[in-house]
Amino acid sequence: MLPEDHLLSSKDMARFAARGFVRLDEVVPKDICEGIVDEFEHWKGSRVDYDWRPFSGLWPDMALGKAFCLPAVKGAIQSLVGPEPNHDHHAIHMVKANARVGPNLHQDAQYDVRFEHFDIQVSLFAHDVPLEMGGTLFVPGSHFRRAHESVLRRYQHVVGEAPTVCKAGTMVLWHHNLWHSSRNNQTDQDRYMFKVRLNPNVRQERLWNTNDIYDPEVVRILSKPEPWHGVDGRLEVMNRIRFWRCLSGDSSFDITGYLSRLENRPQEVLSLQV
Amino acid sequence: MVDSRARHLAGQQTSGGGAVQTKAQAKAPGSEGGARAHRQSILVLYLGNSSLDSAVVGWSFYRGSPQTHAFDDALKAPFHTGVEALREGWRLISYPQMPPPRLGQEYDTGYLRFEFVFEKWEECDVA
Numbered sequence: 567m568l569p570e571d572h573l574l575s576s577k578d579m580a581r582f583a584a585r586g587f588v589r590l591d592e593v594v595p596k597d598i599c600e601g602i603v604d605e606f607e608h609w610k611g612s613r614v615d616y617d618w619r620p621f622s623g624l625w626p627d628m629a630l631g632k633a634f635c636l637p638a639v640k641g642a643i644q645s646l647v648g649p650e651p652n653h654d655h656h657a658i659h660m661v662k663a664n665a666r667v668g669p670n671l672h673q674d675a676q677y678d679v680r681f682e683h684f685d686i687q688v689s690l691f692a693h694d695v696p697l698e699m700g701g702t703l704f705v706p707g708s709h710f711r712r713a714h715e716s717v718l719r720r721y722q723h724v725v726g727e728a729p730t731v732c733k734a735g736t737m738v739l740w741h742h743n744l745w746h747s748s749r750n751n752q753t754d755q756d757r758y759m760f761k762v763r764l765n766p767n768v769r770q771e772r773l774w775n776t777n778d779i780y781d782p783e784v785v786r787i788l789s790k791p792e793p794w795h796g797v798d799g800r801l802e803v804m805n806r807i808r809f810w811r812c813l814s815g816d817s818s819f820d821i822t823g824y825l826s827r828l829e830n831r832p833q834e835v836l837s838l839q840v
Numbered sequence: 841m842v843d844s845r846a847r848h849l850a851g852q853q854t855s856g857g858g859a860v861q862t863k864a865q866a867k868a869p870g871s872e873g874g875a876r877a878h879r880q881s882i883l884v885l886y887l888g889n890s891s892l893d894s895a896v897v898g899w900s901f902y903r904g905s906p907q908t909h910a911f912d913d914a915l916k917a918p919f920h921t922g923v924e925a926l927r928e929g930w931r932l933i934s935y936p937q938m939p940p941p942r943l944g945q946e947y948d949t950g951y952l953r954f955e956f957v958f959e960k961w962e963e964c965d966v967a
Binding site for chain 2: 630666669708711712713717718720721722724725727793794795796798799801802804805
């Protein structure tokens, strides 16, 4: 296990629980990023690999491997899926320069109804990604939705959608159910995004630095729905409460009684006074 | 926030209903080449609640003109509410149903529930 100072904080975890992702800006140094881009351009073998194996030690002697050995990156991964996750699959995504892609909002893979367990997907942007380059777009707070894969294509835009605009070396670690899509690349440069999916091998409870778990900011983060949730915002806060109970191991956690009043089923029968 | 460029794409004057013209009939006087005809455009607004005056939370836009890319990059909604779209000449053709939740699924969330579909019938180049 890594030292606490390399792990995510409770506020970071609350943001993950609420919005479905955490972002590590410029966490990979520029020299490693340059090496990664070079590796992508000269990648040997398949750019998509579905081999389920231990993640630790992958890509030795490569800049890509160095990026995932950085303490801040290992700490974030450990906070979410534990110290020795599995490599599910990875893919080197590339949108060519001046490419117009159709709307393709989707939720990866098949229906996944797990709640207390989750995989993460790590997206690494090894070069600068301005808005017009069409970095991967995420819909914050969509990770609890029961939706099947690319049936979501009919939603071209969602209010509050977040296209990735970032400097080189930025990583986004996101819940496997988060809605996402590629976008048009309106620049003269090909856009790369490396994605790896990781499965947990331990119960995902209190894996992060929990020193600030009772900070009031945690509740504030979990309480704020996304603008697109509309009238379903309260249901999404309830989902977040349930998720936080799993993550924290605190089955009594609640926000203004949202779940507690639904769980209130007193059994005591009072005798009638005659 | 409302995107004025997206609103312009979505808010052109309707030319009213009517039969589709043949290519010979559709050629506008004074235009250089290219036939013109009426084509349907579809605007789908996803609202935050069941009433038409609720806030827009998502949108999709399809245009029948072959010259225009259907997918627009605008990140801001073309209208604030569904009623605004009516005022810009869009005609509502589909109103969402409100089925009760299934037993045991009362707290589940899924697809966007309040999908309102609008159309316009407008003249455009088709050659």
